[in-house]
Amino acid sequence: MTKKKAIQLAESGWWKDAVPEAIVSFQLFEQRLCMPFDEFHKAVETVLGRPVWTHEFATPEQLQQEFLKQKPKPTMEDIIALIPSDKRIIFLKLPEGE
Numbered sequence: 001m002t003k004k005k006a007i008q009l010a011e012s013g014w015w016k017d018a019v020p021e022a023i024v025s026f027q028l029f030e031q032r033l034c035m036p037f038d039e040f041h042k043a044v045e046t047v048l049g050r051p052v053w054t055h056e057f058a059t060p061e062q063l064q065q066e067f068l069k070q071k072p073k074p075t076m077e078d079i080i081a082l083i084p085s086d087k088r089i090i091f092l093k094l095p096e097g098e
Contacts, residue, residue, distance in 0.1 A: 020046040055082055
C-alpha cells in the first residue's frame with residue numbers, strides 16, 4: 001500500500017465500526033499504519049487475550065504467527081528476550097516494608 005493510500009484509509013476512520021478481529025486481521029499484515037496506533041494496540045491485546053508490549057510490534061511476524069495460531073503465546077521471558085541485552089533494565093517494585 002502506498003503512503004498516500006494509507007493516509008486516506010486512516011482519515012476514513014474505517015476501524016471505528018470494526019470489530020477487533022477485523023482490525024487485527026488487516027492491520028497486523030499491513031506494513032503501513034492505517035489507524036491510530038493506540039487503537040491498533042488495544043485491538044491486538046483484545047484478540048490475543050494478553051498484554052502486548054510495544055516493543056513486540058518491532059517483530060510483527062511473531063505477532064502474526066500468534067494471531068494465526070501457528071505458535072503459542074510467548075512467555076514473559078520470551079518477551080523480555082526481544083529487547084537487546086544491552087538495553088534491558090528491569091525494575092522490580094517490592095511491597096512496602098521489604
